[in-house]
Amino acid sequence: VQTGADAAVFVVGEPVLRSWAVGGVAQLRLMSVDAALAPRTLVAFDLPAGMSVTQATVTPLGPDLLLTYTDRAMPLAERPAMTEDDYDAPLCSSEAVTRIERRDGRTGALQQMRELRGYVVSAATAADRGVLLGGSRAAGCGQPARGVVVAVDAGLAMRAIYDDATLGVSEVRALRSLPGGRTLVAANKENVLDYRPGAPRADVYAMTDLQRTYSGMLLTLARDGRASAPTMLDTGVNVFLSAGETD
DSSP states (O other): OEEETTEEEEEEEOOHHHHHHTTOOOEEEEEEEOTTOOOEEEEEEEOOTTOOOOEEEEEEETTEEEEEEEEEEEEOSSOOOOOGGGTTSOOOOEEEEEEEEEEETTTOOEEEEEEEETEEEEEEEEETTEEEEEEEEEOSTTOOEEEEEEEEETTOOEEEEEEOOSSSOEEEEEEEEOGGGOEEEEEEEEEEOOOOOSSOOSOTTSOOOOSEEEEEEEEEEOTTOOBOOOEEEOOSSOOOOOOOOOO
């Protein structure tokens, strides 16, 4: 993220397995770079035990930085008790966990932190008096993840802005500011298809077409948070959105 005319801050993660192999813990680093492209570590900190980061974002928040990092499958602190009568219930041994931290923009020192269980954060952008975070949320064990956008202020108070209510798994992958205080939202959307032939297959091990594919989904959020009707990006093949940009 750009923090000045010739300065930027980025997040660096260290492979968990390599850290464990030498008896250490996995770390994240907030680093800055100037016009000379000389990286400097602002702060390095240990991840919580058992956490493996799969997504991270960093966004300016006034003089500070808003850092998020997500583990899509963090082990549950307490696994729910299950009996033999629960054989058809979904087995949930992990859940998505995202940590949100406000850190000093000059030193990287931790100012405030909160934890969101069930949330994945894949995108972030500065907004009025705060930051918009985009990703997905699963309501509980065995529930599908649905794309969400939430607003976070300087005190890390969170307010829901958008929640995908259409059928199928989705995840917001990019957020970009538009003129007039609007925000472009780009998401992945799982297409749920079922076109199995009625006759049994002669070779049950033969390769078959995928019965689930992905499309892109675009929409805009007005300044007051109202969402436009979504536009689907369907091509007949998998479309996986990973980033977005506006000019």
